[in-house]
Amino acid sequence: MKKWTLALASLSIALAGCVVIPNQANVPEGVTLIEASTSKANEVSINYKKYQLANGLTVILHQDKSDPLVHVDVTYHVGAARELPGRSGFAHLFEHMMFQGSQHVADEQHFKVVTEAGGSLNGTTNSDRTNYFETVPNNQLEKMLWLESDRMGFLLPALTDAKFEVQRETVKNERAQRVDNRPYGRMNERFNQAFYPQGHPYSWPVIGWPEDLNRATPEDVRLFFQRWYGPNNATLTIGGDFNESQVLAWVDKYFAEIPQGPEVKTPAKSLVTLDKTRYISMEDKVHLPLIKIAFPTVYARHEDEAPLDMLASILGGGKTSLFYKNLVKDGFAVQAGVSHPCQELACQMSMYALANPAKGGKLTDVEARIQQSIAEFEKRGVTEADLQKVKVQFEADTIFNLQSVRGKVSTLAFNQTFAGKPDLIAEDLARYQAVTLKDVWRVFHTYIKNKPMVVMSVVPEGASALVASADNFQAPLPLVAQSAVQGVQAYTPPPLSFDRSHMPVATKAPGITVPTLWNDRLNNGVEVIGTQSTETPTVELVIYLNGGHRLVDVKQAGLAQLTAAMLNESTQLRTTEELTQALELLGSSVQFGSSQYQSYIKVSSLTSQLERTMAIVEEKLFQPGFKAADFHRIKQQQLQSLQHQRSDANYLASTAFSELMFGRGSSLGVSSGGSLVSVDRLTLDDVKSFYAQQYRAGNAQIVVVTDMERSVFMPLLSGLNRWQGESVTYQPIAEFPKLQKRTIYLVDKPGAAQSVINIGKRALAYDATGDFYKAYLMNYPLGGAFNSRINLNLREDKGYTYGARSGFSGGEETGYFKASASVRTNVTTEAIQEFLAEISRYQSAGMSAGELHFLKSSVSQSQALDYETPYQKAGFLRMLQKYQLSPQYTEEQSEIIDNLELSELNKLAQKHMDLEQMVILVVGDKKVIEPNLKNLGYDLVQLELN
Known part of the structure; x- marks a missing residue:
């Protein structure tokens, strides 16, 4: 299933209300009420009110009194795409600078104030926007507005050369950690140089090129702030449990006197094109050869975006896709997929495959299979079932993403920033529901069939013979703009109508109410603990089985994980693809997994589909297929994954630290994924034996969060009453090694x-x-x-x-x-x-x-x-259950x-x-x-x- 990026990421809420223009009563002078959304009966919706200050700041308020918290988001319509050639990394560097104190907020105080208030905070930057956000108890809201307004209006007096140098080093460290020291870390920035024209805003990385970061000066950063961080280029969105009149008064007090910045225009959009297919390659410290292919398509919210998303799902969206069948299931790739990520200015049909060295690992062969899959799509065409499963999953995702205030606030801010309309949910649902077979067929011929593409090979060091084809493109030397920022106006300090140096004092902290729980048992004694959450018509259910990696002999490390992976495959009644299709048509997911002390079955379902979803759970649990072909493929994937992880420094550190602490003779000292040696000698009989030992009723406990009442929910678990088997106990833990001092x-x-x-x-x-x-x-x-x-x-x-x-x-x-x-x-x-x-x-x-x-x-x-969220509530219930609290x-x-x-x-x-x-x-x-x-x-x- 596609990660619905730009417009579709907004579907974390389903908006089905209507917009009205109410009167201006109880609104502070200088604050204008633009519109308000009201919901209709029996419709999933989000209520909001949209205001604007005289300085251009857009303010969106969303009331949600389900929990005593608020989420504050300030989104600026500036990202790496606003930078100039040769001046990359400014937007991200500036995100760091915004946490370094402002005129009335001391150095490091922003983090301290929010954390001391019991909140969480962060900031993120991408190509198109930068946002800053805090989630806090609702008594701390005024303090958050004080913090955000001070850095919006009064950052520059506190921006010193010393702070700049420290944050530049921090960004370099972030780049080293996330890019240079990570397998395939430099792939995307190299790929984008070939995919986009020279000087295109997406042709440089958000984190910046090292030489551009070195070129930056403190004055450049000051000018970047003046150009892009005016209130007229920002959206302040607040969601949660608050008094609306009080919040408007605070917004007016803290933000209204900040001067408007330079005019900001929406960037022009034009379709990206390629003159011919471009092949590029690089060697990296990796084990698995990787091929990435992309075709230029449209831009976010273009009329062809929705059918292109559908096409991506058919080609490579999971176990029912052509890529899975032709690449993964046949063993030529460890992983493969297709997605259609969209940004404000451009989208791309992106395809990838991690080649399986057991099949030779030659990317020429993998590319050929990708092309065969595209040709097979053209031959088979599009079916109504193809579209239906994507549409159902899309609607289900819309409902599941209603579960947090942060998600709702982020959606409103996102849509307002890029479309000027907080409410896009109904519109998006409608445009995806309207996609037809002809639409998908048309976009395939328009953007994919026989069209130029970029093909990138990433191969292990010294293995250039594995590349798909010799390079025929080299990125031109980067352009370097003479100045880092253009269109800056002179800085004028904002007026001070009150003493901003006094941090607002919070009122009494809200009372905390833990979820009301209920306890029950199945007829076979399996304990069930649950709570009712009526915010969304969904079910989050987890069956925990005590054991996991701890139950496995250290010589068979990786067995618990391998067994869970096999249970995600075929049953005695249906193939893996048929089961996946059935779940997709329900909008549900069922996932078997394993960790240090437990195996588990995670079930997410719409309430209306729980009965049919549980039938699939029972089929997977009680009638696993344990087919030899599945076992061979899954085992190879686990072995290749282990080999791949050894190129990751953090994995090496985690594995080595556990070994030092608990020893190679203890399951606690060996990765739950096992080692190359232990996994290689596992057999299908080992899996069957562990299944019989682990997946017993005596080991099981169930946690559920649902909008249903207990009396309605429990009969839907009746199929598990036939589950039998006693609990098992752990073997004594091996003696730990003696730690060598110094x-x-x-x-x-x-x-x-x-x-x-x-x-x-x-x-x-x-x-x-x-x-x-x-x-x-x-x-x-x-x-x-x-x-x-x-x-x-x-x-x-x-x-x-x-x-x-x-x-x-x-x-x-x-x-x-x-x-x-x-x-x-x-x-x-x-x-x-x-x-x-x-x-x-x-x-x-x-x-x-x-x-x-x-x-x-x-x-x-x-x-x-x-x-x-239901996930958080389920975690709380599991702690009670697991540790008998x-x-x-x-x-x-x-x-x-x-x-x-x-x-x-x-x-x-x-x-x-x-x-x-x-x-x-x-x-x-x-x-x-x-x-x-x-x-x-x-x-x-x-x-x-x-």
Whole structure:
């Protein structure tokens, strides 16, 4: 199923109301009510009111009183597409600068204020827009408006050269972590250079080219702000539980006096074309050869967007697609798919396949199969069933995405920014429902058949013989604009009609109400715990089976995951494709999976389709096919995935750290995905044996969140009453290895752009109200929040990393403490020194009284955000079920927080932060980092992974 990007991402809400122009009563002077949406009876809708200030700021309000929280979003219609050639990365760099304090908000205070208020926050940048958002308890709303208005109107007085340099380094670290140190990380930016004309706004990466970041100056950033960050280029959207009149008064107070910025025009749209097919290639530190093909199509909201989306689904949208049949099922690819991502200025029909080395891995062969799949589509044509499954899934997604205030707010902001209309849901539903067979056939011939394309091959280093075809295109040298920004007007400081330096004082925190739950049992004794959530007509059901990877002998590591994968395939009655088709026509999903301590079956369904969905669950659970062809394909995919993951530094670090903590002889010390050796020797009989051991009623517990009442819901589970089998117990856990003190373990990753650092030790098992929970609180100021000591030091002060953190992770039997970061290779030793210094200081001196106040306020108030969505409610129920907790355990946690003493937490720090008990793991380029690591005075041991 396509990730509905631009216009269709907006379908996180179904809007079916009508728009009216009401009177201006109770609206502050200077604020104009533009329109209001009201819903009709029995229709899924979202209510909103749209206002505009005299300075051009658009304000959208959405009331949702289901939870005591608010979500604030400020979206600016500026992204990488507004940059000039050779000046890339400004929009994203500026996103970072917006968190560095403003005239009346101190350095680092933005994160501290929101976190201390119990909220979450972030900002994101793409090619077309930048947004900033916070979700907080509703008593903190005025404070959020104060913060957002101050950086909109008063950022420049606080923008210093020093802050600029730190954030430029942070962005470089982010690029190194997300692009340069990641398999296939540089693929898309190389691809876009070939796909778009020279100088096209999408031809450079959002994060920027390194040379462009180096070229930037603080003055460039100041001018970028002046050009694009005026209120007339912004939409402020607020959703949640609030008093509308009060909010309008606050918006008027904080935003109205910010001057309007330069005029911003909607960018011109023109179709991208190619003169001929372009072949490009690159070598990378990867295992699986990858081919990516794309055809230029239209732009977002073009009349042909919807049928092109349908075409993408038919060609490569899952297990019923032609790509799956011809590439994945036949074993030529480990993964393959087709999508039609759209942006404001351009869309593309994008196809990819990860070649299976077991079939040779030659991308020439894979490309041929892709072309054969396209030809097969032309021969078979389009069926009504093809369209129906996409339309049904589209409608289902619309309803499922109604489940959070953030999703609703983001949708309103998105649609307003790009279409000037918050309500596009009904329009989008209608245009997708209207797609016909002829429409899909027409767009295929218009944009795909015999049309030029870009074909990119990414192959392992030294394996250029695997490319699809020799390169016939080289990107021209980039243009460099003489100035970074154009159309800037002189900066005029906004007037001050009140003292902005005083942060608003929040009212009393809202009372928290945990979900009301009910308990029941099936006739066979399987426990069911549920809660009713009436916001959407949906069911989120999870069947948990105690066991998972922990139940497997370490020599068979990967078996639990392989078995779950097999249960996602065919049954004795139907093929994988037939089952997938049946679920798609219901708008449902059924997914088997496995983790450290459990296997599970996740079911998402519209309430109206639950009975038919559960029939498919029962078929998969009770009548698995366990076919040899499925097993061979799934096993090969798991082996190739394991080999692929070994090129990821973070996977290497995670695997090595677990091995150090718990040993190769324990399932806790070996990846749940297994190793190349353990998975290779698994057989279909092993899968059948584990299925019989794991998928028993005695191991099962069920969690459900639904709009149905318990009495209506429980009979729909009656088919599971025939499930039998006793529970199983774990074998005794293997003895853990002795940790070598003052030792650095090194995993060599030649050519790594960054080093991944893990520092830690074994620690506490999970408990909700005991020492584990108190240790979590103790660590919060050290490494548990953005403005923790570790992150402020390594990221904000030193510019070594994109992010650094520490925390306790607890399982049923044991746990660990870990401090971690990905850092620039050339500061690996220095970063370790800073980690050690911060942990040592924290152990010896503990936290301050101010840090204690911060953690109390942050953790206690954040509970208002914990139970909003069905997924969050299900997680809460599972915690009660898994750890046999009282539903009142959150009240006990609140009482613990209220009564925390500094001395108690500092004693925990003295006990658990002892560096002599910790080991250091580094994954990086040995030849570069080893000489300096030796200077730390630790023993250095090179670690070889299985």
